[in-house]
Amino acid sequence: MYKILEKKNLGPKQHLLVIEAEAVSKKAKAGQFFILRIDKYGERIPLTIADFDTKKGTITSIFQEVGKTTEKLAGLKEGDFVLDFAGPLGVPVHVEKYGTVVCVGGGIGTAPVYPQARALKEAGNKVISIIGSRSSNLLFWRDKMKAVSDELHIVTDDGTEGVHGFVTDVLSNLLKENVHIDKVIAIGPLPMMKAVCKVTKPCNIPTTVSLNAIMVDGTGMCGCCRVTVGGKVKFACVDGPDFDGLAVDFDELSLRQRRFLKEERESLLLYRDMLNKEATCGECVKDK
Ligand SMILES: Cc1cc2nc3c(=O)[nH]c(=O)nc-3n(C[C@H](O)[C@H](O)[C@H](O)COP(=O)(O)OP(=O)(O)OC[C@H]3O[C@@H](n4cnc5c(N)ncnc54)[C@H](O)[C@@H]3O)c2cc1C
Ligand code: FES
Numbered sequence: 001m002y003k004i005l006e007k008k009n010l011g012p013k014q015h016l017l018v019i020e021a022e023a024v025s026k027k028a029k030a031g032q033f034f035i036l037r038i039d040k041y042g043e044r045i046p047l048t049i050a051d052f053d054t055k056k057g058t059i060t061s062i063f064q065e066v067g068k069t070t071e072k073l074a075g076l077k078e079g080d081f082v083l084d085f086a087g088p089l090g091v092p093v094h095v096e097k098y099g100t101v102v103c104v105g106g107g108i109g110t111a112p113v114y115p116q117a118r119a120l121k122e123a124g125n126k127v128i129s130i131i132g133s134r135s136s137n138l139l140f141w142r143d144k145m146k147a148v149s150d151e152l153h154i155v156t157d158d159g160t161e162g163v164h165g166f167v168t169d170v171l172s173n174l175l176k177e178n179v180h181i182d183k184v185i186a187i188g189p190l191p192m193m194k195a196v197c198k199v200t201k202p203c204n205i206p207t208t209v210s211l212n213a214i215m216v217d218g219t220g221m222c223g224c225c226r227v228t229v230g231g232k233v234k235f236a237c238v239d240g241p242d243f244d245g246l247a248v249d250f251d252e253l254s255l256r257q258r259r260f261l262k263e264e265r266e267s268l269l270l271y272r273d274m275l276n277k278e279a280t281c282g283e284c285v286k287d288k
Contacts, residue, residue, distance in 0.1 A: 106188020
């Protein structure tokens with residue numbers, strides 16, 4: 001059992017969790033993730049290691065409520081436990097001195113970008129960070145990102161904070177201003193990562209993206225997280241989650257991401273229905 005030491009709301013449906021997981025924290029590196037299961041009835045969901053503290057033996061994660069399991073996780077409080085916590089999983093990000101690296105975080109993607117930006121800064125790179133969201137109330141970790149960046153650009157779709165527009169607008173402007181960029185790291189929703197690659201491809205700037213394929217075992221056995229990169233089949237859990245964005249087949253991945261939409265919706269509605277029944281008749285359905 002893994003104890004939740006801290007739980008904070010960061011914005012609408014966005015939460016920060018600090019979980020006691022000593023063994024995982026000791027081996028964690030930027031770019032890796034873990035898979036948790038809330039209870040014995042639960043599905044396994046992957047979440048990125050957004051931060052870790054080897055001394056305290058903790059892992060920090062930021063997640064967004066999108067379906068049944070993340071909604072259930074959001075309902076847990078400090079002092080509660082999750083049943084399984086497997087990790088660290090995935091290949092850590094490759095860090096070296098590239099020169100100038102632009103780190104782009106879209107929405108919840110700012111969380112996984114943070115440890116990568118920190119590692120790249122520590123390796124002596126000039127780090128230019130661009131973080132964006134739909135609106136100001138969905139932005140988080142501005143100070144943490146500022147602390148590991150030489151330049152921080154904030155962007156919102158609705159103009160409520162920073163530049164009015166998309167992260168790709170800021171990236172395009174940097175290129176128009178002839179800022180020399182040696183590498184780009186982009187993490188966020190699939191359409192955002194695809195759009196970033198569309199900007200960097202004509203300039204041939206190496207671009208790494210983090211692929212959020214649906215996962216089950218996280219060990220390369222089930223084949224669920226299959227992605228096509230450079231015409232070759234890869235498994236996001238063991239070959240990634242970071243890949244060369246210029247070679248990723250984003251359209252195929254986005255189709256695969258949607259293959260369980262009906263079941264996911266049904267599962268969420270059933271869960272909410274069970275919670276309502278519990279509230280009205282006292283029937284104990286919490287664990288189901
Ligand atoms: C390596 C990796 C790291 C991740 N890190 C984070 C993180 O740090 N924070 C975070 O909030 N989420 C992260 N995700 C996504 C997270 O795993 C999903 O949001 C979660 O599994 C959804 O479970 P659910 O039961 O709540 O929703 P479901 O009912 O399973 O899905 C609801 C909807 O959410 C979307 N969704 C489902 N699975 C994924 C997925 N794997 N990636 C993106 N969208 C999905 C789909 O649109 C789906 O219809 C990560 C995914 C991967 C593969
Ligand atoms: S999650 Fe099963 S192969 Fe990657």
